[in-house]
Amino acid sequence: MEIIELHSVNECLEELSDLLIKVVGDGASIGFLPPLEKEEARAYWQSCVNPEILFWIAKVEGQIAGTIQLHLCTKPNGVHRAEVAKLMTHPSFRQRGIARQLMKQAEQRAIHEGRSLLVLDTREGDPSNFLYQSIGYKEAGRIPHFAQNAEGGIDTTVLYYKMI
Numbered sequence: 014m015e016i017i018e019l020h021s022v023n024e025c026l027e028e029l030s031d032l033l034i035k036v037v038g039d040g041a042s043i044g045f046l047p048p049l050e051k052e053e054a055r056a057y058w059q060s061c062v063n064p065e066i067l068f069w070i071a072k073v074e075g076q077i078a079g080t081i082q083l084h085l086c087t088k089p090n091g092v093h094r095a096e097v098a099k100l101m102t103h104p105s106f107r108q109r110g111i112a113r114q115l116m117k118q119a120e121q122r123a124i125h126e127g128r129s130l131l132v133l134d135t136r137e138g139d140p141s142n143f144l145y146q147s148i149g150y151k152e153a154g155r156i157p158h159f160a161q162n163a164e165g166g167i168d169t170t171v172l173y174y175k176m177i
Contacts, residue, residue: 014111015072016118022058025070028077030054036101040163042136042170043099047163067126069118071102071111078106081115083123094130095123100141112144120177130176136160137169150175 022029033054037045045053061068065087071079079102086094097119102111123131135141137155146152150173159170 014078014109014114016114017070017072019068019070020062022062025077026055026058029058029070029080032077032080032101032103033057035103039104041101042139042160042162042168043101046161067119067122069115071115073106073109073111076103078103078109079111079115081119083119085126085128093128094132095126095128097131097133112141113148116144116148120175124177128177130174132172132174134170134172137171142171145173148175
């Protein structure tokens with residue numbers, strides 16, 4: 014596995030869009046609902062090219078197997094923190110430690126950027142909760158009725174933090 018920081022999405026826009034469509038279609042709660050259209054996926058990735066967003070892909074056998082983002086807070090009272098966002102692993106590459114390695118990469122870069130607090134949220138009951146807890150994230154609370162799901166229901170989100 015190779016982890017690569019991206020500064021542009023141009024070279025891999027189609028593959029990133031396909032990944033997003035696949036994980037959303039597979040039930041991931043990452044801000045979108047299925048069916049996700051290709052144009053919406055492309056527009057999303059293009060919006061990620063931003064100085065406050067650090068972005069990595071994991072490649073396995075030449076394919077994008079996962080992604081992660083680190084959103085640096087730029088508010089004067091928040092330059093010590095960042096948000097971990099859009100951690101996703103292609104369903105064909107799950108259970109290989111890719112998400113764990115992407116998290117490690119984001120945490121190391123956060124330290125390099127002078128950040129001491131990381132925050133994130135995930136849907137209650139998703140397997141990602143076990144990952145975050147296993148690498149030292151602490152639950153800060155839950156927000157009921159936070160995000161709509163594909164079936165029309167509304168799910169709770171769990172907020173996590175980690176001091177690094």
